[in-house]
Amino acid sequence: MTAEPVTWRADGVPRSERFDDIYHTETGALAQSRHVFLGGCGLPQAWAGQPQWLILETGFGLGLNFLTTWQAWRADPGRPRLLHFVSVEAHPVSADDLLRAAEAYPELAALAGELAAQWHGLLPGFHRLAFDDGRVLLTVCIGDVQPMLRAQRFEADSIFLDGFSPQQNPDMWSPETLKTVSRFARQGTRVATWTIAQPVQDALQQYGFSVDEYEGLPPKRDCLRGAFAPAWTVRRREPVPERIDTPGHCAVIGAGLAGAAVAASLARRGWRVTVLDAAERPASGASGLPVGMLAPHVSPDDALLSRLTRAGIRATWSELTRLLEEGRDWRASGVLERRPDGDVRVPAGWSDSGPNESWPANAGQLAAAGLPGDTPALWHDRAAWVRPHRLIAAWLGQPGVTFRGGCRVTRLERNENRWQLFDSANAVWIEADRVVICAGYESGHFAPTLPLQPVRGQVAWGTTPDGADLPATPINGDGHLIARVPHEEGPPIWLAGATFDRDSTNLSPHAADSEANRERLARLHPASAAALASSFAQDAVNTWVGVRCASGDRRPLVGPLTAGDTSLWACTALGSRGLSFAALCAELLAAQWHAEPLPLPATLAKALGTQRL
Template identity: 70%
Template sequence: LPDAWAGQPQWLILETGFGFGLNFLTTWAAWRADPARPRLLHFVSVEAHPVAPGELLRAAAAYPELIELARALASRWDELLPGFHRLSFDDGRVLLTLCVGDVQAMLRAQRFEADSIFLDGFSPDRNPQMWSPDTLKAVSRFARRGTGIATWTIARAVRDALTQNGFQVRKAPGLPPKRDCLRGVFDPAWTPRRRTPPAERTGPGRCAVIGAGLGGAAVAASLARRGWRVTVFDRADRPAAGASGLPVGVLAPHVSPDDALLSRLTRAGLRATWQQLESMLLEGQDWRASGVLERRPEGDVRVPPGWRAEGPNLSWPADAVQLHAARLPPDTAALWHRRAGWVRPRALIEAWLAQPGIEVRTGTEATALEASAAGWHVLDTQRKPLGMFDRVVVAAGFESGRFAPLLPLQPVRGQVEWGHAPAHTPLPSMPVNGDGHLIAGVPDGERLLWLGGATFDRDSTDMSARAADAAANRARLVRLHPLAGALQPESSWVGVRCASGDRRPLVGPVAGPPGVWVCTALGSRGLTFAALCAELLAAHWHGEPLPLPAALAKALDTRRP
């Protein structure tokens, strides 16, 4: 590198042993400096014991050209619990997927064909597991014919093991203090057999996205970053007119004592969204990184075994200081979520849809799809074609069922109340959730907006506000926070969410001719899941590394049991 990646649309690297991150930082710097760089750089690294952020900075201090990048890396180096962590840089064009855990388990959980492989920098004597026959065999499963490999280790046992797994290797001059290194290429004398065929790397083309809410906007942005020309259709006269049009929403993780599937999914989704918020929106106006206090009415503030007050987890039972800031009694049972806050969904949607390569056609209702030899026609209410596209993504909320009738979709009506409070009104400075949620102190011109609710009315698409729901929301708010009784609602907001049968998002192909996918059923967690689901869809299309372990990705797939 960088000669090998010149002119390529993307470059995928697998590394065993992240260490202090110098391989990643050097590769990132080379990518930045190369005018012929690929559009997207994926760097996947396995690390059992991530170092502290300060150690990353100290290691990079000897290389002035890497210090700026090391600071950017250290700023996102948090909550590195076991599992996958997708860290995004340079407007989403440099993607680091850090796989924290045992090397063989992490390799089993990831699937892609690497263009380059970097092996652990420590010798087999110091880190034998990284060089075991099983590990090197697992690494070889990521190689295609022509994949390059490199390591600082030149031990004879390593050379022999790599040769047995299909790599042609040779010693080459190293860099101080290393005199030699090992380089090679995957070129086995036999035809490799794969349990599952490698994912197809689809080239960018024209894509229609039906729906201009959180799901559709996130998909459009992810595909546009990869070179697709995206047209977004929505029958409303503006984006974010449906359930994604909530004036302000809570962004917070789900925490369970056993770290259940939903908990792991929401952590991954929240990280994906958080990075988008940091890079695209104005903090304090469009969103606020205030943290969220979650009340636990039954007093259960248990967290998964191994979590600690000092981290790396960012959720922990609330202490007296946090409860005081939330204006709650010191004996209140609650969790404090540090990476959490409030977001204006419309601001995020507009930022996504403003990316280059995206055309938004509002006031245009797509009602049907028609396959042809050249692709897919998107048809309007008169069955007239709105355009021809290579692929279509349906992200139309509960109306996605029109295009995917076999999916288990359910409308869920929700109502919230909102109003304005005088600046001196004593209210919590961060969102409080639990049985409902209260968001206060949101800038709205010269006033401060508050919002609370919400109701869940399954199988209802009624968009009219209901007095009974408003009363239920008022009662819910008073139970949630003792100061909420003084709030005077000015209006109600109603939206219809889309949920699946198991309450998890649906991302994947629709049954029938190939080319139609969905990204839907985000439920009440659209802010949490939209960016993650969009990146998962893009990874499937382009043969990229998954942003989630394979088991979690399968849990979101339309083809799941």
């Protein structure tokens, strides 16, 4: 999928050849955004003192409505804690055109640079971009307007109806589209647009909006604003959860990737979060791997797991760049994935010149990884190695989060709308309004109905021997190899593995697994196996063992343990993809608690929900 071309006229106004129309009025995009959209929806005054504000836009274009809204949010001392901006766009432009469109407005230049830095991999579907420490969340829905709107569900506070003119782009303004838009409105939701076309006014009124014309920007004399005020009782097919305006205290059981991510997401929304773990330190279970790999799953048919991991990596990437030091805690190294079956196909329509981030590896990438030029492999550009314990520590260090180690919770009990968490001696560890179970395979102790399976894994790791030329690029396939990872206690470290022993919780190292990992490394990267042969022979290789938690269908589980009960949830079963899924699952949980826009299309969100089982 390639970027939509933009034609720039001599006067600097951008134009679409596809729709034979300009992107904004000649008066200027900033003036139009402020007068028509923010002014038409009463912003920023309307959001003063609110915990969050949710905006729906029907055409992202060059992003100037978003940038103007973000700039107004930043400048307002009475701004809401969280700003959600959801925009549909069928034909995304390039990052360069986003930057060019903002050049004329110095107050937007820095924000445009941040937007452009995340404007990548925009394949069809939802893409969650996070700014200002995760307090400004942009969800770009790439695709035709009606299917994208049907895939989302929330009640908007403001609606921006934008897009090319009704004559040039009738689908954007059709009665069917405006009916779908009305599904996002609650009593009092304000709507604004630059067009006063009578069919648009008629459709908005038919679906519950009261509208009126007011002074426009030259060359337009008028624009349109209104509010949702139906004369009938609105009945929703699926009721929207009630918003939480005053977050309370949440207890999270488990201080691995899942628990730490949930704690950070909830704390950003104003929750006071206490994370309890039986171990004295965080990341003492499966998330304590010395170094892990962050890489997507890619399939020719873009299967469910492929779409989920792509969304998950975007969510994690945002947190890595925000919280950690690249080169020390993680590295945006890319990952080379060997395909022993020779199948290096990617979904139809992908191109290495487009915005996707995985493609068949070329000879130069293979050579840089120390592999023959005819090796069947995929190159994942948006992939990395990560020190998981550093990410966990950063999440647990966020304001509002408290960690308590040495707290083995053995029992939960509901008492007058409060949860009590007990230890083995039946003493109360803590009381909380809500509880989230993130205890890996031990989550089954509190959620016996969930189909959880322990999966033991063993890896080999060590310091790099003098003279060993290990690849700078992590390599994945039948096992994986990560090398040249800085280590605080000496030379860089490497890691190779891993084994998969289902239904085993034995944390003792197995000699047979050590040999299996050595053999796996020899198949994956013979040169590295040879360079490390003496380390294996001299028993100078360390062993790490952890027990992952997997669900019956190998997808994470995020949702309530009892239908209709919002106070006891699980976020578990991340399997071997904890780095890919933790941030995404945490944001999905927080969005559902707060009736926010989902970071995933509804069908993908359901594919992670506990309700599916």
